[in-house]
Amino acid sequence: MTTTVTLAASMRGGTKDYGHGDAAVRALDGIDVDIATAEFTAIMGPSGSGKSTLLHTLAGLDRLTAGQSWIGETEISALSEDKITQVRRDKIGFVFQAFNLIPSLSAKENITLPLDISGRDIDPAWFDEIIGILGLGDRLTHLPAELSGGQQQRVAVARALVARPELIFADEPSGNLDSRSGAELLGFMRRAVKEFGQTIAMVTHDPTAASYSDRVLFLADGRIVDEMREPTADAVLDRMKQMGH
């Protein structure tokens, strides 16, 4: 592992167990991982391999059973719930697979929600730029229920970007979208990394989606089994086939 690049997030010996006794499941099994800044990292692996769990523990949504994890310089595995909430609020953005938006707020209000919560001002230029690129200009006053699935996901991405978090985590953001909407969304995420230096870590099942990233981590049975830089869809597909996916 290189130590020259600055790290947005990292984990050492990350272990996560669910359940007790006979029903115990080890979702993460001693993971070491680094997420470099200004890089688009994709996480892949068979269903049940621990991708979502890795993402959640890295982001501080869930706690590790053993091991340590950092966001930037802050060791979040040692922080209280309140402090972790603060770190999430100030440094992290999220895009989930579904149910990303508060139903009672309009698209615009959803996008600015993280800023409203932390009491920061909106940067109008940055806001307009995001809205423009995502093509949401004429949908801002709509409630989530009045938006298509793809539009909802774009609103979620806009929300993740607007506060300029140090790191964005996305769990299968394009999983519910058709291939064109998915491609648009991923293209935009890639632009955010390349043009604005945004750091993104994304879980995906789709080799095409993974090909938008700079680096792919392969997970199996709670361990990182391989890594690929500058991936192409075909190379990723081959690798997945080898893993018996």
Next chain:
Amino acid sequence: MFRLAVKSVKHNPKRLVLTAVAVALGVALAAATFTLTNALSGGFSKLFDEIYAGTDVIVEEAPDELGDSEDPFAATDAIFAHGDVDDVAAVDGVASAWGGRQVSGTVLAADFEPSNDVMAAGGAPSQIFNWAGDPRVDQATLIEGEGPASDDEIVLDVDAAPRLGYALGDTVSISTDIGVEEFTLVGLVRFGESNSLQGATLAYMTDARSAAINGDDGYDQISVIVEDGADASAVAEAIDEILPEGTRAITGEDKAAEQTAQFDEILQYIDIFAIAFALIALFVGAYIIVNTFRIIVTQRTREFGLLRAIGVSGRQLRTMILLEALVVAVVSATIGIVVGYLGALGLSVVVEALSGEIFGTVTLPIDAVVWGYVLGALVTIVAAIMPAIHASTISPMEALRESATESKKPLRLRNIVGGALTLLGVVAIVVGLYMGIEKPYIPVGAGAMILIIGVTLLAAQVLVPLAYALKAMLTRIFRVDGKLAANNIHREPRRSANTAAALMIGVMLLALVATFTESMKSLVTEQFQGNNADFFVFSAQGAIPEGALEVIEGEDGVAYVTSTGLGTVLLDGEATAVGVIDPDTAELAFDYNNEPDFDQMDGGAFIDPSMVDAGFEVGDELMLEGAEGTATLTVTGRYLNEGDAQVWVDEETGHALLGDYPIVQSMVVLDDGVDPEAAQDQLLDALAVDYPLLVLQSPGEFEQLANQFIDLLLGVISAMLGAALIIALLGVANTLLLSVTERTREIGLLRAVGVRRRSIRRMIRIESMVMAVFGTVLGMILGVGLGAALVRALEDFGFTTITVPWAWLALYTIAAAIAGVVAAWWPAHRAAKMDILEAIAFDG
């Protein structure tokens, strides 16, 4: 956060509508009472102002420690002689002084017929005075005809004359203590500015005639007009100097203020009474609020999880829910206040149409607004605290879960707390009842409250097995609909328990009151078993005139009449209620609950339980000091019921202490072999001449009458509890409605696999009925238990038998089942009309 809270309320107002209605209903009850009592206070304070408007100074009996003014039967004594009036008139600054005298009597309507009906004999009171001829003293202005110049003349107020059917020149009959007196109507007067008499009849006769009727030419009040420029309060002080002991001079202004204050104090009790019922209603409402917010939190788990994921802290979430509760509280309290005010306005119009002008201007008092918001906000916020805390513990991971369900935390903690509270409540009640402590109703009342909460908590555990026990039965009767309904109740035991508990409280109070009133009826029945009297004599005017008793005693077939008198004496400086009986005949007519019988009184005194509690016992000497004289008596026995009179003496002692005392009850015993029905007609005919307002009731009629009053009491309290019951039913409807929304997908699925709309409706109806009946049965068990405990606590007042009101209980159960069906109507309708595809695609 506030914006988000408001947005969220606005986004889905439907789920909060019933909650708001519940809060508004409770608040409306309080607001309406405040508005009405305020208007009533305004009306009477105007009346008092007008009564004392022209008079500068009033000389009257000083309110003394004997508390005469609080004794409803106490006649106003003629305490001023003619010389006193002259003395007052001679005081510096006094322009004129008039002796005033009130005559106790009732102006009979032109078409009056004696009816032997207690209710008909009542009605609005008559105020009859001697005529001064000076509007400043009489407070009445002659507006037609003339004032009473000769002793057979009378004037009435302008509204009473047409109401009672009299015109100038007609003969007016007045029923007085010395018989029916006749007068010629010679004039009409207007009281004050607008003759607002709150429904009373006002009449004036000459000074001489009024003295003749009262049998005393003294005055009970002196009205003083001061000279121009003289200071009324200075004159009052000067008059005070020369006044006999026990009297006082007060300015008209102060007197009006004093009366208004006294009246307001009475109204305050009405306010407290109404607030108690509003609180009960809101307490029941609180259960709905808890449920609503609990369900809302569940439904929005993913939303809250998402907010947590993007950095909202638990504390902020909690604040947000409480803010939402506050928004609901403010909106519904506002609605409640407005509805309460409008209700009061409507009621006052109806009441005034029926009984004349008794309210002042009906305005919304500041009290109503303050109490409305405080009660509404307090109840809503307190009820929302638990769900809010629950929301704040939602982990961000919940946002990622597939479906939202209430967390399946075990009920252990709830059971422990519930069990502990139930036990504590029972212990408090038992301690209150059996430890013989000072004020048993305090631990009993507090115990009851704790018990309710404890049982509510435990109900979740009871409901689960119950639902399962019922499942087989429901499945057999209603097949799959019944099975699903049982499952639904079982699925959210907390929620079902809270819903049932809301109804439980209302029914519990009903059952409690019913148990109490039915036991009261048993008490009445028991008392009549030891009764030998053929008739009870009642007077609608208060005391029974001596003359009337003489008329009865003089009739053929009457063996004897025995009477009970009432008065107040001082015992060691404390006002003590004294009852006067004839020891020789009292016990023959009625089997009093005493030890030994009254005929063993032997010139001494009997004492009641409150005196025993105060440390007196048989053999002690009592030093009694009455208005007429003092007496030292040996305690010769005990009277075992509390609440009638503290000390009982014979008639000789009664006269020595009190002089003429008012007779409050008389019993007539006939000679052997006389037919009671014929005798009743005979006696009534005899009384009709001079005492047409007296009523003779046979024991059977009296018992029926007493039962009617008890039923009226039950009716009034039940009506006041109506608001709580309506809220409880709204609660059932509300919970079902929210559950239906929550189960949208599931219902869609059921429909998709072929369950018919009718079945869906029936499923919801069964769920509702089971919850309603369950709450009712629990409420009845608690209510009858607490009612029995209460009756036991009041043993000193003569209660011996606890009567379970089976008929009422059966009625409540049937009503609950019907109410369950009614409450389920809208939710069932909603569930059944769902579009299958939309329901399946429904998100959260």
